[in-house]
Amino acid sequence: MKRNFLFALLLAGTATAFAQQQPAMPRITQPQFRKDTLSILAYGGKNDGVTLNTEAIKKAIAAANKKGGGVVLVPAGFWLTGPVVLQSNVNLHLAKGALLQFTDDFSQYKLIATNWEGLDQMRNESPLSATNAVNIAVTGQGIVDGNGGAWRAVKKEKLTESQWKKLVASGGVVSDDKRMWYPSEQSKKGNSIKNAGAISPEKTPDFYASIKDFLRPNLLVFTSCKNVLLEGVTFQNSPAWNLHPLMCENLTVRSVKVFNPWFAQNGDGIDVESCKNVLIENSLFDVGDDGICIKSGRDEAGRKRALPTENAIIRNNTVYHAHGGFVIGSEMSGGARNLWVDNNTFIGTDIGLRFKTTRGRGGVVENIFITNTTMKDIPGEAILFDMYYAAQDPVPMAGERREPPKVEKLPVTEATPIFRKFRISNVVCDGAEKALFVRGLPEMNVTDVVLENMTLQAHKGMEMTEATGFTLRNVRFVTKETDPVLSIHNSKNITLDKIGYNPAAVLLQVTGTDSKEIKLKGTDTRSAQKPVALDFGARAEAVSIL
Template sequence: MKLSLKHLALTGALVLAHFFKAAAQDGTVPDMNYYLTHAPFKMPALTEPHFNGKTYNIQDYGAVSNGEYLNTEAIRKAITACSAAGGGTVHIPPGLWLTGPIVLQSNVNLHADRGALIIFSPDHAIYPILADNKVQRLISGNNLENVGLTGEGIYDGSGDTWRPLKKSKAAPALWNDLTKSGGVVSTDGSMYWPTKEGLEGEAYVKGLKGKPNLKPDDYLPARDFLRPNLVVISNSKNVLIDGPTFKNSPMFALNPNNCNNLIIRNVTINNEYYAQNGDGIDLSACKNAVIYHCTVNAGDDGICMKSSTNKNANADEAGLQNVVIADCIVYHAHGGFVIGSNTDGGMNNVYVTNCNYVNTDIGIRVKSNRGRGGLVHNIYIDNVFMHDILNEAILFSTYYEDNGTNQNKVVPVTNLTPKFQDFYISHVYCNNAKTAISITGLPEMPVNHINLSDVVISAQQPIVATEASEIVLKNVKIISPEKTLMKLDNSQNITADNIQYSNETTTLVAATGTKTSNIKISNSNAKKLSKPVQLGTGVDKSTVHIL
C-alpha cells in the first residue's frame, strides 16, 4: 500500500499516542512484576534478597571521606564483619571515597547513599592479576548467595587511566588534548594508550602463548592492556543491583556472569561515547533475570546478552534464558539491545519491551559469526521506540568481525554455527535510520523464522536480506527515498502482508541469487508500481507472487 511520508508519520504518531494512553490509563507505570507476569513465556518468579537489619558504616572501620585516603581496607573490614555476623548492610554515607578493589560477600548489601562518590584508585599496582589471568575487577563477587549493590551512590572506575582511544572514534579536540597530556600513540598513529605498558601489552600476551607453567604474575607487565571490568558478579544467585550509577569504566561497566535470580533496576551507566570496549550492561550466561528501569550511555554495546559454553551446565539447556528487559533507555551505544557476539552457550526466552534507543549506532542488533555461534531462539521484542539511529534500526549479522574471506562459501554446520531463529518483533517505531532492516545469514545456516509486525521505520535504505528464510512482514511501513523497497538475495519463503511504502517507491522486490524462491506479497497495491518486481540472473520468473 502506497502512502505519503506525511501520512506514514502521522499514522506512527497515532499508534504511539494510543499505546501511551493505554499504558497510563490507570494512572500508574507498570512495575517490574507486571512485566514478569506478562512475558510471552513462563517467567519464573524472582525473589529479592533480604538482608539482616544491622548496618555497618564504613567510617566505623576507619574510612575517611577526603578523596585522598585509600579506603580499601576499611571497606573490606566492614564487609567481612557484616558477613561474619550473618549479613546485613554495609553503609557508604555521602562523601568522596577513594578505594581499591571491593570484593563482595554473601548476605551483604553494599549500600551507597545518594551523595556518595566512590572513586577507584588510578594506581594500577593495587589491582593484582588473578588465577584466570585477568585483572582484579573493581567490584567483584564469586559463588555468592544473597548479595546486593544498592543506593544512589556513584562508582567511578577511573577508566580514563586504563582505556585506549581509537583516533577514528575521537573528536579532534579530544585526541589533541589526550596526546598532549601524556601517554603514547601507536606507530601507525591510530591508537592512543594512557601508558606504554598498555600499548605493548597485546604483543606481550601473544608472546606468552604456548609457554608452560605460567602464573598470574607472569601477566603483570600486560596489566594495563588487560584492563578490568567495573562490576563482575559470577556464579551467584539471588543478586540485587538497585539504584547505583556506574561510570568511567576501564572496560565493561556491569557484567553479571552465570547468575540466577538476578534483579538489575534503577541503574545508570555513564561511559563516554569513545570508551573502547565500554559496554553498559552485559549479561553473560544468566538465568531468570530482569533489567528494569535502567539508563545507559556506553562506548560499546548498550544492553547486551552474551552466552558462552558452561562445561558444568546441562548441554540441552541454553546458557542464557528467561530474561526480561523493560522500561530502559539507551542514549548512546553501538547497539541499544544487543545479542552476541558470543552466543555459543545458546539463548532462549528473552523479552524486551517498552524501551527507547536514541543516537545509538544500531537499534536492535543481533550478531555472531562462525566459531562463536549457537542456537538463539524465542526472542520477543515489542514497544521499542528509536530516534536518530546511525546505521541499522534492526540488524541480524552472522559475519561479525569477519574479514570476508569465507563469505558466500558453504562450510559444515557445527555446534558453533550461529543459529538465529524464532524472533518476534512487533510495535517497533524508528525515526531516522540509515537502514531500516538488514538480515545477513550464512549459506549453510540462514537466519530464519523472523516475524516482524506493526513496525514503522523511516530510513535512507529500506530492507536488505541475504541468506534469510521464513521471514514474515505484516503491517510493516518503511519510509524511504529509495526506489526499491526490498532487496532479497538467496532468500526463501518471504511473506509480506500489508507492507506500506513511500511515494518514491517504484519496485517492491529486487530478487537476486539462484536460491531465492517463494516470495509472497499481499495487500500491497504493488501492481500499480511502474516496475514492481526486478529479477536477477538465474532467478525464476515464478519466484515472486503478488497476490
C-alpha cells in the same frame, strides 16, 4: 526488597500476539537483608578523596557477613578505594552524594584468572566483584566510578584534534602509526599481541606482569552468584565492560544509570552472560559499546560451559550512545532463549536491535519476544541480524572501506550458530541508515522470524540474504532510496503482507537462484513503477503477488 517478579505478568500488557507460543516462566527471587547498618566510617573510612578506604570497606563487609548480613553504608562524600569484594547477605548501599572512586594505582589490583569475552583470561581483578555469593546488592543513589580513563586506549579518529592533542600531552604513548594512544608502554605492548590475556601453558607470571596495564578489568563482575540486586546507583567510567553478571541466577537490575564516554573501547553498559532469571528495568545507558547485551560464552569454551542466558525480561529502559540498544552476541555459544524485551527506547545508538554471531560460535538463540520499541536517530540499522560479525564498530568511520564477507557454503557442525524463533512487533523508528538488515549463512539461514506493526523511517529499506521463514506484516518503510525499497537474495518462504512504502522505482528486488516461495500480499503495488525486479538468476516463479 521482598517482592517477587513473575515473568508471566509481562503477558498482560505485551507480546499478546505471541502469548500461546511463550513458555511458562519461573519467579525471580530477590535478595533479602537484615536491617542492621554498618557505616564504613566506623571502620576508619575517610571521605577526603585521598585516603584509600579499601580496608575500611573490607572490614565493614566482613563484619556484616559475620553477623548474618546487613547493610554496609557508604555515606555522602568522596571515597577513594582499591578493589572491593562483596560477601553473601551484604547490601553495599551508597547514600545520595556518595562517590565511590576506584584508584588509578594499578598496583592495588591483583592479576587473577577470570573470564573475558567468553574465554578464560588473566586480567586485573575487577574494582567491584563477588564470587559464589548469595543475597548481595549494590543500592542507593550514589556513584561508582571505575577510573576507566587511566586504563583505556583511545583511537585518534574518535576525538577532535584539540582533544587528541590534550590526551597526548597528558602522558602515555602513541602507536607507531600515530592513530592510537595508550596509557603506558605495557598497554601498548599488550595490544600488539594476539590474545595476550588468554591463559595458556607457555605464558609465565612474568609475561602477564609485563602487560599488566593492558589487561583491563570490567568494573563490576559477579560470578556464580544467586539473588543479586543492582538498584538506583550510577555506574560509570569502567576500564572495560561496566556491569558483568556471569553465570548468575535471579538477577535484578533496576533504575540504574550506566555511563561511559562514547569512544570508550569495550565500554559496554551491561553484559548478562550465562545467567538465568533476569530482570532489567527502568534503567538508562549511555556508553561506548553495546548498551544492553546478552552473552553466553565464546566458541568451544562457551559450548562446553553450556549455560544459556535464559528467562529474562528487559523493559522500560532507555539507551543513548551505544553500538547497539538491545544486543544478543556475538559471544553466544552457550545459547540464549526465552527473552522478553518490552517498551525500550533507543536514541542515537549505532544500531537499535542488534543480533550478531559468526561461524565458530555455535549456540542456539531462540524464543526472543520484542515489543513496543521506539528508536530515533540511528546511524546504522534499526534492526539487524548478522551471522558474519567481524568484531568491527557497526558504523564505519569517515573514509573507512570495508570489504564484504566471502560467501561460501560450509558443512554444518556444532560450531555453526543458529538464530531462530524471533517475534518483533510494534516498532517505530524515526531515522536510520537502513531499516532492516538480515544476513544469514548459506548453510544456516536466519529462520522463523515474524516482524509486524512497524513504521521504519530510514535512508534505505530492507536488505535480506540467506533467510528462511520470514514474515513481515503491516510494516511501513518510509525511505529516501526507492530503487529498490526491499531487496531479497537467496532466501525462501518469505511473506510480505500489507507493506507500506513511498512511491518507488522498484518495490521488491529478488536475486539469486536459491530464492523461492516469496509472497507479496495485501500490498498496493500501484505506487511502484516496477513492483518486482528479478536479477542474478532469480526466476519469475520465485515470487507471487497475491
